[in-house]
Amino acid sequence: MIDILFLTVGFVVLIKGADFLVEGAAGLAKRFRVSELAIGLTIVSFGTSAPELFVSILAGIEGKTDIALGNILGSNIANILLILGLSAVVFPLSVSKGTVWKEIPFGLLAALALGFMANDRLIDGEQASRLGRIDGLVLLSFFVIFLYYSVGIALQVEDAEEHAPSGTISPIKASVLLFVGIAGLALGGHLIVGAAEKIALKFGMSESFVGLTIVALGTSLPELATSIAAAYKRKLEIAVGNVVGSNIFNIFFILGISAVVRPLPFSEASNVDIALVIAASVLLFITMFTGKKRVLERWEGALFIVGYAAYTAYLISKL
Numbered sequence: 001m002i003d004i005l006f007l008t009v010g011f012v013v014l015i016k017g018a019d020f021l022v023e024g025a026a027g028l029a030k031r032f033r034v035s036e037l038a039i040g041l042t043i044v045s046f047g048t049s050a051p052e053l054f055v056s057i058l059a060g061i062e063g064k065t066d067i068a069l070g071n072i073l074g075s076n077i078a079n080i081l082l083i084l085g086l087s088a089v090v091f092p093l094s095v096s097k098g099t100v101w102k103e104i105p106f107g108l109l110a111a112l113a114l115g116f117m118a119n120d121r122l123i124d125g126e127q128a129s130r131l132g133r134i135d136g137l138v139l140l141s142f143f144v145i146f147l148y149y150s151v152g153i154a155l156q157v158e159d160a161e162e163h164a165p166s167g168t169i170s171p172i173k174a175s176v177l178l179f180v181g182i183a184g185l186a187l188g189g190h191l192i193v194g195a196a197e198k199i200a201l202k203f204g205m206s207e208s209f210v211g212l213t214i215v216a217l218g219t220s221l222p223e224l225a226t227s228i229a230a231a232y233k234r235k236l237e238i239a240v241g242n243v244v245g246s247n248i249f250n251i252f253f254i255l256g257i258s259a260v261v262r263p264l265p266f267s268e269a270s271n272v273d274i275a276l277v278i279a280a281s282v283l284l285f286i287t288m289f290t291g292k293k294r295v296l297e298r299w300e301g302a303l304f305i306v307g308y309a310a311y312t313a314y315l316i317s318k319l
């Protein structure tokens with residue numbers, strides 16, 4: 001019971017830390033006259049993925065690599081099948097041509113690159129598979145390309161400033177919020193990793209299962225809140241862009257950083273989860289051409305949710 005309490009407190013601290021980080025960073029950025037448009041598409045995007053970042057890095061440092069990798073793969077699966085599914089049920093999601101032909105394929109490329117890099121034993125005949133530091137640097141190089149693309153998009157998207165934090169705060173307050181946010185992310189991530197390990201041991205679950213389900217869902221709460229709120233307010237491009245961008249960020253940046261900090265051993269059992277990330281990305285691309293063109297309709301969203309329920313049932317069946 002105490003472990004579940006620590007896990008819950010960890011999620012609360014983690015998510016509030018992300019909020020403070022975004023508000024503080026945006027406040028400082030405005031003081032340096034960075035446009036709200038750029039803030040909305042960079043700092044806010046980073047803020048929704050900060051929980052995954054801190055949990056995965058801390059899990060890697062502490063040697064709990066199954067939680068680190070499971071957190072990312074589980075979050076990416078939940079982002080597409082659960083979060084986009086729920087958002088589409090709230091209101092059908094229209095998607096821009098650029099997202100269909102650039103961002104979604106880029107997300108698919110991220111999953112494919114991860115699959116190739118992690119399978120040293122299958123591809124090169126090595127004794128063991130892992131994401132090494134060189135793999136991490138390659139992933140980070142891809143992230144730089146994606147960041148360059150995002151900045152270019154920031155110069156074209158209309159009304160994106162509506163999705164950036166509003167108001168101007170003093171540099172001192174912004175700095176305090178930034179510091180408290182980072183501290184909250186570090187503390188929340190530490191509580192989550194520790195509690196997840198104890199829950200896995202106590203209930204006979206694998207760390208991979210806990211990472212793919214409980215931890216992944218918890219760290220995906222910011223994306224869930226952002227996308228559903230965007231769908232409810234009819235800001236439909238933000239709902240989809242937030243999820244697709246987060247998935248790209250998770251693999252290229254978070255796994256890249258994690259692997260550079262400490263190489264991540266890879267279990268071939270995780271290929272099933274990578275395959276599902278790839279399948280979900282392909283399914284999202286296909287739905288852009290079924291029914292109404294470039295629209296994720298309610299029935300398609302319901303299909304995504306059913307797919308996520310089936311995946312969760314599969315994970316439970318392996319216990």
